[in-house]
Amino acid sequence: MSELIKQIAYCIERGKVNKMSPFPNDMKEQPGTDELTKQAIEEGIGPDVILEACNDGMQKVGDKFGRNEVFVPELLMAAKAMNAVMEHLKPFFAAGNLKVKGKFVLGTVAGDLHDIGKNLVSMVVEGNGWQVIDLGVDVKTEKFISAVKENPGCAVGLSALLTTTMANMEKTVSAIREECPSVKIIVGGAPVTMNSAKRMGADGYSPDPQGAVTFLNQSVSIG
Amino acid sequence: MINSAAIRVGNGTPVFNVKIDVNNLKISIKDVCSRMSNGTQSLDAHFYEIINEIFAHLSEKCRIRAGYVICPADFNLTSNRKSKVGNIHFNMGKIVTSQLKNAVQMAVFACTIGPDMENWSRHSMEQDNPAESYLIDRTASVLTEKAVDYLHEYIGGEMAKQNLLITNRYSPGYCDWPVSDQHLLFSLFPHNFCGIRLNASALMHPIKSVSGVIGIGPDVEFKEYMCNRCRIKECTYRRKHVKNTNTIIRGIAL
Numbered sequence: 301m302s303e304l305i306k307q308i309a310y311c312i313e314r315g316k317v318n319k320m321s322p323f324p325n326d327m328k329e330q331p332g333t334d335e336l337t338k339q340a341i342e343e344g345i346g347p348d349v350i351l352e353a354c355n356d357g358m359q360k361v362g363d364k365f366g367r368n369e370v371f372v373p374e375l376l377m378a379a380k381a382m383n384a385v386m387e388h389l390k391p392f393f394a395a396g397n398l399k400v401k402g403k404f405v406l407g408t409v410a411g412d413l414h415d416i417g418k419n420l421v422s423m424v425v426e427g428n429g430w431q432v433i434d435l436g437v438d439v440k441t442e443k444f445i446s447a448v449k450e451n452p453g454c455a456v457g458l459s460a461l462l463t464t465t466m467a468n469m470e471k472t473v474s475a476i477r478e479e480c481p482s483v484k485i486i487v488g489g490a491p492v493t494m495n496s497a498k499r500m501g502a503d504g505y506s507p508d509p510q511g512a513v514t515f516l517n518q519s520v521s522i523g
Numbered sequence: 524m525i526n527s528a529a530i531r532v533g534n535g536t537p538v539f540n541v542k543i544d545v546n547n548l549k550i551s552i553k554d555v556c557s558r559m560s561n562g563t564q565s566l567d568a569h570f571y572e573i574i575n576e577i578f579a580h581l582s583e584k585c586r587i588r589a590g591y592v593i594c595p596a597d598f599n600l601t602s603n604r605k606s607k608v609g610n611i612h613f614n615m616g617k618i619v620t621s622q623l624k625n626a627v628q629m630a631v632f633a634c635t636i637g638p639d640m641e642n643w644s645r646h647s648m649e650q651d652n653p654a655e656s657y658l659i660d661r662t663a664s665v666l667t668e669k670a671v672d673y674l675h676e677y678i679g680g681e682m683a684k685q686n687l688l689i690t691n692r693y694s695p696g697y698c699d700w701p702v703s704d705q706h707l708l709f710s711l712f713p714h715n716f717c718g719i720r721l722n723a724s725a726l727m728h729p730i731k732s733v734s735g736v737i738g739i740g741p742d743v744e745f746k747e748y749m750c751n752r753c754r755i756k757e758c759t760y761r762r763k764h765v766k767n768t769n770t771i772i773r774g775i776a777l
Binding site: 322323324325371372373374376377379380383410411412413416419420423438462463464465468 | 567568569570648654660696697722
């Protein structure tokens with residue numbers, strides 16, 4: 301891995317977006333992912349290599365999050381730094397030089413209006429090369445099923461923050477299973493645990509966005 | 524200062540509107556950051572700057588509205604564990620019913636900080652400022668809880684003047700009380716009470732709102748929450764009330 305690529309990965313890990321960004325405090329005035337990615341492209345570094353830097357940086361900050369060494373604000377800044385990279389990579393996706401790994405239908409289940417965690421997952425998953433179809437919040441089961449049918453081969457992510465909406469999550473998982481048995485489903489949110497995920501018949505559970513990426517990379521065939 | 528004014532609605536039930544000034548809630552950076560630290564390191568200075576900027580706008584962005592109605596309560600209908608508040612039968616479940624059974628009256632309350640904070644948070648996310656969006660949302664959640672704490676304390680003070688005691692507060696959706704009862708609870712309020720409305724899923728708009736009941740009577744008491752008796756094992760509040768744990772409640776919807 302070249303020094304420049306390592307720098308991009310480090311900026312993602314630290315959430316350094318660009319030179320103007322005041323965050324993090326100890327990297328003020330230093331270039332961020334925006335400038336470094338532009339430089340990498342100009343130097344002819346392949347977009348696939350740059351994408352790997354995204355994975356590396358997000359993996360590291362995700363691990364820190366799992367160890368309670370960083371918290372939601374830092375993770376959001378990391379995702380923003382990664383999105384700055386993705387802006388530069390968009391033309392490569394459009395030209396077919398980079399291919400999305402697959403499609404991920406994501407939404408907060410019916411009866412729940414919380415979206416910060418879902419948005420965080422969306423940003424991180426998208427930054428790892430997946431196309432995210434974000435259905436928003438308070439999403440009814442029928443809308444999830446329609447989206448799955450419109451996007452063959454996709455995976456589904458369901459989010460809930462309220463204890464009371466976990467019942468809706470379970471109903472949605474069952475209904476998707478019935479209509480589309482082969483689709484992979486991952487669930488998450490503050491009240492959700494591995495046990496409750498298993499009980500409701502989901503294929504995966506993750507307490508953090510990076511876990512959703514790992515699930516997708518391992519469970520969904522990339523085509 | 525807090526004060527209240529009682530009005531009577533069509534059926535004669537007194538309705539109390541309680542004025543709460545956001546400046547009296549005394550929110551601190553520590554309150555907002557309580558779930559963002561492992562105790563050994565502080566947040567980056569950038570986040571403190573954002574929080575201070577948010578605090579500077581609270582008077583303008585928080586429009587707290589709070590109030591309650593006092594209804595007669597009857598918990599002697601234990602055969603099917605239903606309770607009666609005013610003329611409404613609730614299905615509060617075993618835990619809430621057991622905590623409120625000695626109540627002779629019920630303060631049915633609602634409180635909101637209004638829609639501006641959630642709109643600000645959403646706008647911030649749309650402007651690609653996710654950390655600021657999160658910190659606005661977090662501040663709004665803390666303020667909502669503080670406003671309800673204040674309302675709870677106010678009701679306790681009013682009842683004390685009549686030599687009456689109060690219980691903990693309970694809300695549909697918690698302690699095994701179905702969230703669908705929210706519609707019944709709101710039927711005890713005048714139309715558009717505190718500017719809060721319910722959607723089909725029984726969720727409140729503005730989002731940063733709380734509703735519930737507080738038992739009143741000469742023989743009720745304030746108790747520890749009984750999370751160990753609730754069948755909802757994954758409840759956020761159960762995790763919060765479990766002692767001797769190092770688990771950080773992240774409070775995010777993944």
